[in-house]
Amino acid sequence: MKIYNIELLLLDVLSVLACIFFCYTENYLMLTILIVLLILLNTVHILSRVTKFRYSLIPHKKAIILANIDNQSILRLYYGRKKEKEAVDKILDIIEDNTKKGAYIKKYGNRFLIITTYTNTPELINTINKINENVSKIFEDDFFTLTLRFGIQLCDEEGFNSNLNKAFIACSNAKREKMSYFSIYDNEDVETHMKEKKKLIELVKSLKNHEFEVFFQPKYDYKEKKIVGSEALVRLVQDGHVIPAGEFIDVAEKHGFTTYLDKYVLREVCKKINELKRDKIEFNTISVNVSRNTLCEDKMIEYYSSMLDRYDIKKKDIEFEVTERSENELISPDEKIHEMSKLFNVSIDDFGVGNSSLSMLVESKIKTIKIDRQFIIDESEKGRTILNNIIKLIKELGFEIVAEGVETEEQKEYLTRRGCNVIQGYYYSRPLTFDEYKKALESEDN
Numbered sequence: 001m002k003i004y005n006i007e008l009l010l011l012d013v014l015s016v017l018a019c020i021f022f023c024y025t026e027n028y029l030m031l032t033i034l035i036v037l038l039i040l041l042n043t044v045h046i047l048s049r050v051t052k053f054r055y056s057l058i059p060h061k062k063a064i065i066l067a068n069i070d071n072q073s074i075l076r077l078y079y080g081r082k083k084e085k086e087a088v089d090k091i092l093d094i095i096e097d098n099t100k101k102g103a104y105i106k107k108y109g110n111r112f113l114i115i116t117t118y119t120n121t122p123e124l125i126n127t128i129n130k131i132n133e134n135v136s137k138i139f140e141d142d143f144f145t146l147t148l149r150f151g152i153q154l155c156d157e158e159g160f161n162s163n164l165n166k167a168f169i170a171c172s173n174a175k176r177e178k179m180s181y182f183s184i185y186d187n188e189d190v191e192t193h194m195k196e197k198k199k200l201i202e203l204v205k206s207l208k209n210h211e212f213e214v215f216f217q218p219k220y221d222y223k224e225k226k227i228v229g230s231e232a233l234v235r236l237v238q239d240g241h242v243i244p245a246g247e248f249i250d251v252a253e254k255h256g257f258t259t260y261l262d263k264y265v266l267r268e269v270c271k272k273i274n275e276l277k278r279d280k281i282e283f284n285t286i287s288v289n290v291s292r293n294t295l296c297e298d299k300m301i302e303y304y305s306s307m308l309d310r311y312d313i314k315k316k317d318i319e320f321e322v323t324e325r326s327e328n329e330l331i332s333p334d335e336k337i338h339e340m341s342k343l344f345n346v347s348i349d350d351f352g353v354g355n356s357s358l359s360m361l362v363e364s365k366i367k368t369i370k371i372d373r374q375f376i377i378d379e380s381e382k383g384r385t386i387l388n389n390i391i392k393l394i395k396e397l398g399f400e401i402v403a404e405g406v407e408t409e410e411q412k413e414y415l416t417r418r419g420c421n422v423i424q425g426y427y428y429s430r431p432l433t434f435d436e437y438k439k440a441l442e443s444e445d446n
């Protein structure tokens, strides 16, 4: 921490010279006054370097800005700690050069802290744009473009800690944002954050209390007129109320809870498969959803393989549906999907909604692609053109197709006329409890 600035240093030197002069002329009154002044001035200056004190001295309309280096772990891995440190020092200089005179700038843990005055938000945005523009030039090769993500808190009447906290929340929001590298704190952010945390705590408790149940939604083959598989869909069952996955899966995924849920569902499905075998009920492949977070977990493939071995599940009995949705922009699971498809049956869920690369799909041993419901319900001319071309593309690439979310006779007719014969949706059946599913399978046997 720099204690002196150049002005204070000059003042101190002059004061010491004056002290010597007063000492020499035996003017002890002036000497005492000067020493007291010197001590006072320096104390105030040191104090002003302490973040909180400085914050309270800045006149109103101040903003706290926290900045993060985007993908810092990749930076460290690729360039090493020495270059990382150099980059951090350069960033501090750039921030200093581009912020208002009098702004307080400090390295704050892994982040950069800026406390500054401002007149309006465009002015602040302009400042962070300028900082990022310069930061992006730190590395001369094009491999890694250094970018900062900023969380901005336009300070309110609350104290320093409360405002800093809000800047932290804005900073983590900026980290999640894909399109923009800054986020300005909004009161609703905290409310959402708190609500999500509460929901997450309830989900963890529910898992502990065995309140999750697996339902099975049959997939029908229109031509063969029979069930050709099913999808395992998790449900939260509380006091007789059945809560579908759609109501909690986003929060679960955002906070990494799907990893636990997916393992739980897989184990339940393995048990149910053994029950079907024990009761000699014929069934086809059951699909189990795998979130991208789970997919990218270390040793995930080993874990899944050992689970299937433990319950003696055959490869043909289970298929993994890899959802295209992901909260984590750093996760690029194409490699994992590729690896997984060598060992298990893998299908791509919600095709067209996410960002799986087509080349990965073609190179992998993926069998099936599921067309998302949003393409099926869009009956506009444009929507139909998209659907027709998706079906054509999937078929020409040699994948099997499943259409999901089919609710009406017209939708079913439209799809089957285009050769999309495996249908999953309320038109044929809603997701069923295991007992109901067993009955549906048994009634087909007869």
Ligand code: C2E
Binding pocket: 217, 232, 233, 234, 244, 245, 246, 247, 249, 258, 261, 262, 265, 289, 290, 291, 321, 323, 349, 350, 404, 405, 406, 407, 424, 425, 426, 427, 431
């Ligand atoms: P998904 O895998 O695409 O599953 C299809 C969703 O559409 C299910 O919602 C299903 O109940 C619903 N659905 C099926 N047919 C129809 C229909 O005709 N009309 C309408 N409107 N909806 C239909 P659900 O069960 O609420 O699940 C939502 C999403 O949650 C799933 O989408 C899947 O991504 C996720 N999910 C469900 N179970 C699990 C799980 O065990 N693990 C993970 N990671 N995700 C799961």
Ligand code: MG
Binding pocket: 231, 289, 321, 349
């Ligand atoms: Mg699915």
Ligand code: MG
Binding pocket: 349, 350, 370, 372, 404
């Ligand atoms: Mg889907």
